[in-house]
Amino acid sequence: xxxxxIKEIISKTGESxxxxxxxxxxxxxxxxxxxxxxxxxxICQAVFGPWSGxxxxxxxxxxxxxxxxxxxxxxxxxxxxxxNKNIDTGKFEIEVKNLxxxxxxxxxxxxxxxxxxNIGEEIRMKYRYLDIRRPRLSANLSLxxxxxxxxxxxxxxxxxxxxxxxxxxxxxxxxxxxxxxPSRLYPGKFFALPQxxxxxxxxxxxxxxxxxxxxxxxxxxxxxxxxxxxxxxxxDLEMSFxxxxxxxxxxxxxLIDLVHVCAPSKKIQQIxxxxxxxxxxxxxxxxxxxxxxxxxNDPNLLAxxxxxxxxxxxxxxxxxFTFTHNPFSAPKEEFINDLMEKKNIEGILTSQYDIxxxxxxxxxxxxxxxxxxxxxxxxxxxxxxxxxxxxNFGHMLExxxxxAPPHGGIAWGLDRLVTLLSNEPNIREVxxxxxxxxxxxxxxxxxxxxxxxxxxxxxxxxxxxxK
Ligand code: ASP
Numbered sequence: 001x002x003x004x005x006i007k008e009i010i011s012k013t014g015e016s017x018x019x020x021x022x023x024x025x026x027x028x029x030x031x032x033x034x035x036x037x038x039x040x041x042x043i044c045q046a047v048f049g050p051w052s053g054x055x056x057x058x059x060x061x062x063x064x065x066x067x068x069x070x071x072x073x074x075x076x077x078x079x080x081x082x083x084n085k086n087i088d089t090g091k092f093e094i095e096v097k098n099l100x101x102x103x104x105x106x107x108x109x110x111x112x113x114x115x116x117x118n119i120g121e122e123i124r125m126k127y128r129y130l131d132i133r134r135p136r137l138s139a140n141l142s143l144x145x146x147x148x149x150x151x152x153x154x155x156x157x158x159x160x161x162x163x164x165x166x167x168x169x170x171x172x173x174x175x176x177x178x179x180x181x182p183s184r185l186y187p188g189k190f191f192a193l194p195q196x197x198x199x200x201x202x203x204x205x206x207x208x209x210x211x212x213x214x215x216x217x218x219x220x221x222x223x224x225x226x227x228x229x230x231x232x233x234x235x236d237l238e239m240s241f242x243x244x245x246x247x248x249x250x251x252x253x254x255l256i257d258l259v260h261v262c263a264p265s266k267k268i269q270q271i272x273x274x275x276x277x278x279x280x281x282x283x284x285x286x287x288x289x290x291x292x293x294x295x296x297n298d299p300n301l302l303a304x305x306x307x308x309x310x311x312x313x314x315x316x317x318x319x320x321f322t323f324t325h326n327p328f329s330a331p332k333e334e335f336i337n338d339l340m341e342k343k344n345i346e347g348i349l350t351s352q353y354d355i356x357x358x359x360x361x362x363x364x365x366x367x368x369x370x371x372x373x374x375x376x377x378x379x380x381x382x383x384x385x386x387x388x389x390x391x392n393f394g395h396m397l398e399x400x401x402x403x404a405p406p407h408g409g410i411a412w413g414l415d416r417l418v419t420l421l422s423n424e425p426n427i428r429e430v431x432x433x434x435x436x437x438x439x440x441x442x443x444x445x446x447x448x449x450x451x452x453x454x455x456x457x458x459x460x461x462x463x464x465x466x467k
Pocket of ligand 1: 195196197198237326364365366409410411
C-alpha cells in the first residue's frame with residue numbers, strides 16, 4: 001500500500017492505512033498499549049489491543065521512544081470523551097493490525113516530544129539531527145522553506161534570474177573579517193569566502209542580467225556577538241535601470257505579500273511602511289533600527305520601517321574616513337558633486353536604505369556608483385592610494401568602464417526575517433545546522449585540526465602554543 005502521511009488520516013475514517021514514522025511516546029495500560037506515532041506532518045495515536053493478537057501486542061510492549069516503525073491499521077473515530085484537542089488528528093486513532101520495526105533507537109540524550117526550550121543548547125547542537133525532529137523545529141524549517149519558495153516564485157514572476165555566484169573568491173571590503181581558504185596550487189595565496197555577493201551581483205549587471213537574485217550564503221569571521229552566525233543566508237538582489245524608489249517599492253511589496261501568504265496570523269502595523277531619515281531615527285529613537293510597534297506585547301504585530309539618508313562616510317579612529325554601509329553605494333544625487341570634488345565629506349548622504357522590523361535590521365541596500373570615476377573617489381576618500389585601489393578594485397573599475405548600467409539592489413537577512421515570523425528568540429532556531437555562539441559545529445566537531453600531509457599540500461605550518 002502507498003504511504004499515508006499522518007496528517008491525512010483525518011479524511012480516511014474506516015480505511016486501512018500504512019503509516020511510517022518515529023515513536024513519540026508509548027503508554028502501556030495493561031490490556032491496551034498506546035503509541036503516539038510522529039512523522040513530519042504530525043502525530044497520531046495508534047492503539048494495540050485485543051484485535052491486534054498476542055504476538056503483535058507483545059511486540060508493541062517492547063517498543064521504545066524514537067524507534068522507527070511502520071504500522072498498518074484502520075482509521076477509527078475516537079469516542080467524544082477521548083478526543084485530544086492538542087493534536088490535529090485528535091479525533092482519530094489507528095487500530096493497529098500490523099507492526100514492523102524498521103530500526104531501533106538508543107535512548108535519546110534529551111526528550112524530543114517537548115518544545116526543547118529547557119534543554120541546554122550545547123547538547124541540542126551536538127545531537128542536532130535529533131533536535132530537529134521536534135515539531136517546533138520542524139515547523140520552523142518548513143516555514144523557512146515556504147518563505148524561500150514564495151520569494152523565488154514572486155521574483156520569477158517579476159522577471160528576475162536566480163544566479164549562483166562563487167564561494168571561492170577574493171576578499172571583499174564589507175567591514176568584517178574574511179574566512180580564507182589556502183590555495184594548494186598557488187603557495188601563499190588564499191581565496192576568501194564571500195561576505196556577500198556584492199561585487200558579483202554588480203558584475204552581473206555589467207553583464208546585462210538586469211534583474212538578479214540569489215538565496216546566498218555569506219561568511220563573516222566576526223567575534224560571534226549574541227545572535228550572529230559565521231555563515232548566514234541573504235536574499236540578495238540587484239536591478240538595472242532603477243532608482244532608490246524602485247528597489248524599495250519592489251521589496252516592500254514582496255515583504256507584504258510574503259507575510260500575507262507565509263505568516264497569515266501576523267498583522268503589519270502600517271502600510272506603506274513608514275520612512276525615517278537616519279537623523280530622525282537617531283533623534284527620536286536613538287537607534288537606526290527603531291522598534292515602532294505600538295503594542296510590544298503583541299507577538300503577531302510586525303512594524304516594518306525604512307531608514308534612509310545615512311551619512312556616506314564616518315571618521316575612523318586615526319582621523320581618516322571609512323564608509324558607513326557599503327563602499328559601492330552612490331551618494332544621493334545632490335551630493336555627487338561633493339563626492340567628485342571630495343568636499344563636504346561628512347555631509348555627503350548615501351542612497352542607502354535599510355529596512356527594520358520590530359527593532360531589528362532585516363535588510364539594506366543602495367543605488368550604486370556605476371561610473372568608475374565616482375567609485376574611485378570613494379576609495380580615495382578612504383585614503384587608499386592608486387596602487388591599492390587597482391589591486392583591490394581594479395576589476396570593478398575596469399568592468400564599469402565597459403558600459404555599466406545604472407543599478408541598485410538590496411540584501412535581506414533571511415535568517416532574521418524567518419526568526420521574527422516564527423516568534424523565535426534567536427536565529428539558531430531557524431537554521432538546520434547552526435554554529436554555537438562561540439562559532440563551533442559541535443555535531444561535526446569543527447573546526448578541527450588537519451593532518452600533516454594536508455598542511456604540507458597547502459604550504460601551511462601551524463605555530464604551536466601561540467595565542
Ligand atoms: N551587500 C550588502 C550587504 O551584505 C547589501 C547590499 O547593499 O546589497 O549588506
